[in-house]
Amino acid sequence: QNLLKSRLAHRKSREEIFRTISALRQQGLTCSEIGRRTGFPRRSVAKWLQFETPPDRKRAVLKRSSAWYFEEYLKQRWENGIRSGNALLPLIQERGYEGSLSNLQRLLAGWRRAEKQEQEGPTKEDQILALVRDPETGHAISPVIAAALCIKPRGKFTSEQARKVEVLKEGSPAFTTMRRLAMRFNGILRGRKADPLPAWIDDAIETDLAPIVRFARTLNRDIDAVRNAIEMEWSNGQAEGQINRLKTLKR
Template sequence: VGIDDWSWRRATSYGTIIVDLERRSVIDILDDRSVESAATWLRDHPCVEIVSRDRCGLYAQATREGAPQARQVADRFHLVQNLRSAIEEQMSLSGRATGRAILSEDAIVDAATHRRRARLAHRQSRQEIFDILHALRQQGLSYSEIARRTGYERRSVTKWLKFEAPPDRRRAALNSTSPWSFEAFLAQCWKDGNRCGRHLFHYVKQRGYTGSFANLERLLGAWRRGERGQGDAVPPVASKLEPVRDPDTGHAISPVVAAARCIKPRGLLTDWQARKVDALKHGSEAFAEMRRLAMRFNGILRGRRSAPLDTWIDDAIDSELIPIMRFARVLRRDIDAVNSAIELPWSNGQTEG
């Protein structure tokens, strides 16, 4: 069977969907998303031999409790997406000014060091983005072609070209996606000695947090660096990353785009995407290392042989790239399910659609 969460009402109410992967049909939909209900269902169906699930610990625990005889299979799509998220996080460690900002090297360093200069850098970035998009439009290029050349979504291009001047960025109100909304609770946990990111992530999720673990880790990382007397300093590993320009536009390549290109095999890249990858490999030691690891990981998944995985995990941990190390350690904790994902044909795709 495949098991996953099911949205009764988007982002507010969830149940659990259970699919017969052999017959490609829904078996049951549970009212809630909990270890107890999923484990009870599995206990009532002792014939289950395979459980395909995502990386969420909830269904892993439910399977251990309700169907200890079953072989757990991690979903391959989520494995690749988790790696992509780790790459994106690593590419973001240089600071937001090196993402979409078009800045000089000196300006980037200043922006990472001084908050006031960072705000100025973002304003300068918006001016340059505005100028580039309007210049391309004046050359007669279509919105779609501008989006292709710059890496922006077509929607964003359309919005920017409607502006007569660069929009001023306003600080967004805190909401449930921001860990700062839970600062008081997190600070108390921190004071009490509970500093494990995964534990704190679980606690704030119970209190309504809808953001990512990576966002929470950025907040906790700043607190850890503060205790070491480094203030808001970027961790030393981030020095491996440098802002890399798109060879076609001169625009700094964003972490999102870099991560998406990093996991895509060379044969599937368009010519302009391949030029981006080559620029990133040449300009960023960390990207080049992550690209090698990503291609090896894809090869392991496609080859359906789990034997090379242990060596891959060791190499990923030795990379000293914190998000990649974290991803590798999580794989090791879930090694049986990951090995099954590599060796068996089952995946959770049917539960997604």
């Protein structure tokens, strides 16, 4: 069941991309222009446009060294309550399995994660990892771009960046929370007033978003130094610069 959900999600993603490519084609765009807008190679775009529905990806032929070769049998045993890799290994070895225990364990670990997520629902960490798709291109907004937009002031956005930020806010509550905290922290640094910092640290820790929590706890461990860095005009930047210069000369 979990595997079926994964495959359905993958198919839905391919259908969204196919619709985007088809819509751009109907606007009169060439394959090269569609490729530039979507990020797909021109040949891939041309191939997709030959079909009326998204083409299925050809799955590699499974071998007996792969635990997936015995997927149906393993699912039956899994549903019957046999879920230990050590217990399942001899059962599929009797049927010709030539792979290792670790190979089997990786398959089972994926099933366990999917089952746990289904029972508990998405975690805050899942919210961070979940990709948000740009509706205009059908492509997922990369974590690198999302991170850059998260810390960039709104006044410096291009129209394209502003649109992507709105898409990210709608699709990711975690992004909204992190951007709000990032802008508050930026305001503390620019204002050169450390008084709001403890409240910011408390709010950051309460989000339960692992990257933000780690950063906030690191600040809290050395809070006096952070306060001084915010409020004092002195910096060791000149010293560090000279050290780097000397290192460069020595090389």
